[in-house]
Amino acid sequence: MKHLLQRGAGRSITAELSKRAAILLSVAMVCTATPQFAEAQNYQFSALKIVGNERIEPATIISYAGIARGKTISSGDLNDAYQRLQGSGLFESVEIAPQGGTLVITVKEYPTVNVVNFEGNKRLKDENLGKLVSTQPRKVFSPALVEADAAAIAKAYAEAGRINVSVNPKVIKRDNNRVDVAFEITEGKVTEVERLSFTGNRAYTDRRLRQVVNTKQAGVFRTLIQRDTYVADRVAYDRQLLTDFYHSRGYVDVQVTGVSSEMTRARDGVFMTFNIREGQQFKFGKITTSSEIEGLDAAEFQKQAKIREGVVYSPNAIDLAVTRMEELALRKGAQFVRVEPRVTRNDRDQTLDIDFALIRGPRVFVERIDIEGNTTTQDQVIRREFHTAEGDAFNPREIKNSAERIRALGFFEDAQVDSKQGSGPDQVVVDVNVKEQPTGSLSFGASYGKSAGIGAAVSLEEQNFLGRGQYLGISLATTSGTKQNQIKFIEPYLLGRDLQGKFNLWYNTSEDDSSEYSTRSIGISPAIEFPLSQNGRLELRYTYSRDKIYDVEQIADPDGDGIFSGSSPVLYAEELKGERAKSAFGYTYSYDTRLTGLDPRWGFTFDLNQDLAGFGGDVDALTTTALARVERKVWQEEVTLRAEIEGGAVHARSGSNLILLDRFTGNGKIRGFETNGYGPRDLNAPNQDALGGKYFAAVRLETEFPVGLPEEYGVHGGLFLDAGSVWGLDDTAGACATPVTSVCAGSIDDGLNWRSAVGFSVFWDTMLGPLRFNFSKAIKKEDYDKEQSFDMTISTKF
Template identity: 25%
Template sequence: MGVKRAIVFTVALVWGLFFCLKPVSWAAFSRQAPVLLLPLEIYAAPWEKEALADLDTGLAYYLQKEGLRVLPRAKVREILGKLPQKISEEEARKLCERLGLKAVVWGSATVFAGQISLDLKVRDCAGAYTKRLYVAGDISTLEALKEKAGKRLARAVLSREIVAEVRIKGNVRMDEEAILAVVSLKPGDPFDPQKLRQDLKEIFKLGYFDDVRADLEETPEGLRVTYIVREKPVVKRIVYEGNKAIKESDLQKITELKPYTILNLNKINEAAEKIELLYRERGFYDVKVEPLVKMLNPREVKVIFKIKEGKKAYIKKISFEGNRAFSDKELKKLLEISEKSPLSWVKKIKTYVTGGGVEPGVYSYGGLYRSLGKIVTFYQNQGYMDVRVGEPRIERKGEMIYITIPIEEGPRYRVGKVDVVQDLFKDKNFILKKLELPKKKFFDREALRRDLMKITDLFADKGYAYAKVEPEIKKDPKAHVVDVIFKVDKGPLVYVNRIEITGNTRTRDKVIRRELLIVEQRPFSATRLKKSEGRLRRLGYFDDVSISTEKGVKEDQMDVHVKVKERPTGTFSIGAGYSSVDKVILMGEISQRNLLGKGQTLSFQGLFGARTTRYSLSFTEPYFRDSRLSLGLNVYDWEREYDDYTRDSQGFGVRFGYLLTPNTRVFFGYRYDDSDLTDYYYYASAIIRESADIHITSAVELGLVRDTRNHFFDPTRGTVLNVTYEHAGGFLGGDSAFEKITATGSVYFPTLWEITGHIRVGVGYVTEGEGGKLPVYEKFYLGGIDSVRGYRYGDISPKDPETGERIGGERMAFVQTEAIFPLVKSMGLKGVVFFDMGNVWGEDVGYRFSDVRKSVGLGIRWLSPMGPLRIEWGYNIDAQEDEDKSNWNFRIGGQF
């Protein structure tokens, strides 16, 4: 008996502890959130309504039979005071919250011609959506209809439905498939309220709709899900009102808004802020921009930016506080802003011509704060490592602004010890000799940055592409000395893993790869990478070239990405010259410098004028059979009327070249020319009459070309060297016999103020070969755009002492000196001023500087959409009687 009592006590204790420790009541086990079934609206004849008296009770019975708890109506009346019948979705939502329901069911029953239909709505309180379902049948089977409706209601409440169909409604402009692409609920899936809510969010995130909601409808096949959207209107027009100081095109560019795009209020407000910033940048301190949206119709709007510009604010005075090391005048030169002065209009013109910047004398918020950073950089580069530039004080008096910039200079630090800690180079002095900082007396932060890059490049050139260089800066605040130690972690030796080329829609991969100085599975080199980019740019095939790198799969690998933007390489070009004698001469060329994307050149040239006609066809293969050997072919037909004779010639040439280095090529060629001289007077120069008997020229040439320019059309640095030796006659046959050597060299170099210096020098010497047959047209003549400007071609030449005819010379030399400078940066328009000099001498005439012909002039250069444009005017400093005082020349190239 005692044992039985102990067992009963233990079981009771465990049972009691279970329910004491677990915070769930008995009621929680027997209850769940209830369903509120509201009385249905009945549409039937009076005698039919009696048959439907227990319809609500029957539906409640079958809901409970399916496991749902239906809230008693008496309880509802007790809480609400009355039992609602016809309610809206919003009222259903409020009932859910107030009564803590699982769902609310309401609707109507309609009887007509012996048929009954139930139109029911179910508000899912947790999912916050409403489903609709229809049940219909013969009134004689009312009980079966109740059971069917009860089961479908239970299925709707318990979300046991299968999705039968997913539809989009309300979309006009946006394609239904594009919306369905972000919807996760698919036909055949079990209905999931969580997915429905996520789908609503995803559709809204597309950004094309003001409102998105879902409609759920019970069908015999399952649940029909309809996403109902309301599209945002389209911006039909964008209007700027009140803008007088800034062109509408500039505002359009800064706002980046375009007509016929979806209305986005956030972007419109951002655009208004951008407009205000642009105005303040240009000195309109009080500008106000109000964005308005005007409905044109339910689907289209007009966006209006109402601009109140106000007046420009001008800077009366800029002063500094605390600057002891540098004067106000020195610091003002660093600023983007400046004080208004009588010469501000001159500076304004310069600002426009050089491509923008802050208007002189005008207060610019952005210009001021960018200038503060420049002051800090300037001080730090002069050794003031601890410099502080405070918040500027701005005082306004009418339209004038007074600016005071406080500065705390701090001490000036001298450079102490500079060292490099590394384990690659045996002699670290090899690195130290290349650095700038050890040569500086005072600390220079910009020099430190450049030294970091130099050390990084040195290691990268040895294949250590991931080398990390950390400068350890040790300041001595008392002695005002700073020591710098560069610590190098060279990392692994890196190999080029893959080279990927993109953007070349026309040019073949191999044409690009053969210009690269880096090779897959070979050690990486930063210098070779930079040179490779330059070589691709010099091809002239691409508008843009960018080479980037990223780590490969392994630590010792690197992938290289070459991205190019193709440019039209087919060109047509026209050129013209004008003088009082020749009037207009037209020149034309049609060529394809990247034939079939293989890098080959095919060109047809023509020159047409009152005195000259020339045709030529040429082909060049720069990498014959993918080797370093190049091949060139050309044929021509040329008729030229000189002052003293006419030359008619036909011929062809073949040239082979070999690439010695990436920038240097040697070439060997052969040419055959058949010329006839006609239309000369019987009393013409003996040299001309003798040349009339010389017809065939059979010659070979040997030469060298070296080109290191950084750009094919608009170089700013680099050199070009071309040396050619030609031999005619002898074992080659023909009527002519001579030896000729010519050399031209150009150098481009940057100077001050973005001015590019250019010097071009040319020399030549020709002598008769065995038999003494040197035609007059194989001698040298100068003048024109490629030698001494201000003269027409052939003006500079020795003359026959008896007849006065120009008969060419055996020796020539010329120098072109140019200063090329930007005129309008935004357009790429450049100006040029030049001084040229040169002369041609006969075999038996000595060199005298007083014989040198000289010219000065100016012109413009523009890499236009039509191609490179060159217009130049030259003035003949010492014009002779039969020469023009000046000459115009121009050339223009185009693209197709």
């Protein structure tokens, strides 16, 4: 009996202690957000009771709590259960209270979101903001999520240059445990870059460096230019642009030590200053090649360096030399060869000696290439940019170059190429993650030229047709006297090789107001283009066209007053030949040093074109044209010097007669003269039509320089000197034998008469398009030439 009493007393004491612990626990829950349980207390519950839940099933709550019936648990376990429930994001409040053998879990559920509204937004539309927020109708309301959404909206406005934006989320309670969430937005004004300056720069002026960075100063077109708004995320990109700019010009020690951004008093503008430590400019010293691999002759690889001593150092030149040497090793059948440029610095004479060391790289293979994110672009379009196939030796430099080629396609907003270990230590998996971007465009344009008048154009372009990487373009353009319609298609990798397949189809007409005739040309031209060298490419083409001169006004005296009107009998005789078919094979060789960009301060291009007609059709002639251009930046790269020389000749074969459409005109060759303003001309014809010539030559010299206005205005000046001529006709007296009129064209002067003009230009880069104003004066001309002292050109797209 005594024993039983003691056991009963024990249970009474235990019950009392449990009751007191529950009271203390409840008080602690009320006083603090996180309950604190006595660490020495243990519990065992035979039942779990859920209170307060409306939408969430009890089983879900018990699953989050992780407490099982009949299992002994500690106070720490209860605390962990509380943390799990509170951290689930489903409940506004949670209470855990042991009541004897029952654990009571009382919850207060978060309400559901009824609607989400945006108020006060004008610059960013509701549909765009809706994509930024995670709070959505019919989902559980979360205060933390709403705050994160407000921050995301503020960030989006900051990226648009409105860093003074304020986003105030409001929660409006509704019945049935629902709430409306409203984001009240005060957009504020755009924070513009009022001044963009640089410190520590000695080699280049602020004006030149402003052209390098992506951020621009606010100028006259501040309402149109988006790059003059302050975006903090753009600063890192601008720092990299400045670093790359200096590195490519030999400043190997350059550092952009910091960027200070100071707000104006009104907090509507920022003064940005880039702090630069330039260092010294280095040039290439001794260029050598050494081989650590038996069987590879260093002298043979030395020829692939193609770097001259004394030239300003360029990292791009190093990369190209390494690429050429490694490609030579592959052609010789040598696998896993790496070229390691070893640099010896000579501070005394500021040169860098480069030794290209041929070393044996690790035996690692490409196991596979995984591509993700390309929803439109086909895998093969990305894979063909890799010169390394699955199973080939792994070359980190080639993978890097492949990544650059993928980005250069322009198909992707972002392209990341990484490598990771594959199934074994000698295997590598290349991961390609891309983010697609729109590649099609529909553009409308307008143009103006004093000669051509007002024009309009519409074009439809797709850079990645059907996801195959092909180009398709359709363009329609018209001015006061011409209509040009064209369809162009390009397959960049024909037959899976670096071989471009091209196809052009055109239909052009002209009704020149300054001439008494019209022309029409329709034709097709398939072509292939492929590289011949690092800078040279060759295009082979076939062209078939049907050309015609029509509506040539005959010379007549309609009123009988002795005043004649009409065009040249030469053109009328050519009109009588009717529509003529031309079938020609041709080629274009192009050479462009800008492809490699070894020295960004200068560039040289050369184009040679030849077309041989006579493979059927009515024309048997050889047409040759050539154009060479050179450009050089001087005086801290603020002044640009340009020189162009151009020429052409057409030679009729087998007694074939040429017409105007086969010959050259002076249009666009030299400034200072109107359209058809110089060249062989029929002076006896009432309108003195220009007849074109079999030969032409032109030399154009030009300089472009700043005029002292702020760079953000986009205004530059220029001076030019042009000289050239068009000459040569097959038969200057042929019209005399044609019984058209009594007027003879035998006085046509088709000699080599040089013309020249000087002038100055005003260049204005606007958001509406590049404008150019030319003021010129002909200093050498013939009496019958037609001068043009002013010309303005503008081309816009929108």
